[in-house]
Amino acid sequence: MLLDVGNFRRLRFLTIWVAGLLSFACAVMTLALQTSSSTQQPATGAVSQPATTAPAGQSATSTPQPSAPGLQTSPGGLNVVVLDAAHGGTDTGARGTGGIQESDLTLEFAAAAERALEQQGFQVLQTRQGNNNPSFDDRSAIANAQRAAVFITLHVASTGIPGTVRVYVNSDLPPVTLANGFIPWDRAQAPYLGLSRKLGDLVQGMLTQQFKGSPDAAQTATIRQLRTTAAPAIAVEVSSVLVNDRADLDHMAPGVADAIARGVAAFKPLYVTASTGGALP
Template identity: 30%
Template sequence: IEDNADKKIREDQPPSKKIALIETICIDPGHGGSDLGAVGKSKVQEKDITLKVSKKLKQLIVSRLGLRVVTTREKDTEVSLNSRVSIANNQKAQIFISIHVNSSFRKSARGSETFYVSLKATDREALLLSQKENKSFEEIDKITEDDELKMILWDMAQNEYIKESSKLASYIQDELNILLHTVNRGVKQAPFRVLMRAAMPAVLVEIAFLSNPYEAQKLQDNAFLDKVADAIYTGISKYIYYHNSTYGHE
């Protein structure tokens, strides 16, 4: 029987890169439970939108690609960052997609953006967004200085997946831009904790701004959420084709 301490040490080790055909995808609906995420003027909550999109995305992947999909939550429950990433790592997912909805003190801010990890943010706005997302997890996970050091080590390990994460983010962002006809805020990098600990290519998608009155209305429209899921699905499928074509014979 494996000793718990040994198991913990093993789980805390940064990932080693293994190339294989993609068979399992992990979808992470942001927030949940008492962690509401962004809240719109009409009281619509980010946690509900991310769950709806994630369920739609899962259905598309399973029905069209026949791949195995695991999710970090299936209902309105609070899930810690450590648990979210552990689900992806323990289930040996080869892609990690975290779904979120954006917000800003500027009501005019709008559009979609897709992130992959780096300790250095693309710009100040990206840094502030990652700090806001990380804060809710800090309260659940009780981040310590030792954990901060581990994050740096995990970031170094994630560097092995930077090329793939960048490709995945680009494919998804391109499709969001094509299908949603919203402002294209581009592909960016930021120190999102949930991405640092992932032992696979990992991205975080910010669909639109709940703080923008026009986009908040869109985010409550089921047809719009269908388009969001379809855009992310198409981006994933293009990445899978690229990945399997590139690495499938190694």
């Protein structure tokens, strides 16, 4: 059977036209779907993070936690005094009539000195505040840990003229520096002996004004508590536990405290910080 060429051509044209129309329609639908999808989905990599809402009354930024309270020291300036009430615990120290114990009296004198020093603007640390007995090294370590401090150990003697007070500084200690540049623990006082003498003389002068018959200048002695202290350090010794009435010693506490505070205040301009193993002026 022979084909009708005219009809075939018309049919072929119609088929091509319909196919083109369908292709165009498909293209339009595909473009519409892609456009709709792009408006509904976020772009890759732009992931939204949930906003962090701070509680009412607080800032959204983190607030640093406050540090534990501590002593604030001025660089190169003296403002800390470490008071050492000697003895304590089972070590009662000197004992007098009527049950007087040195360890009890030194706590009383230390408390009075603390109040007087604070009135002069100093910050005070005490090596003990109860009936305990820290080791010599523990007491020294409190002063050695401070950047700018002096150390005062308080004693009540069983000798001496009652109603008088003496100040001691440690005997000479030749400076020794180890190969690593450190000073041996038992020679810690050596670089500070010059400053200790100045502090001792000033405090002794104030005490002599208050308590007649006391020496005019600080004396030297070998004192275990001072030897391991890396700061200007003195011992203050009140006489004596042999008084008949403890009230006589109690009445001395304010005067001793005032003299210590005024002596330390007078020493403050002379204070310098040790930076080498050599002796300080």
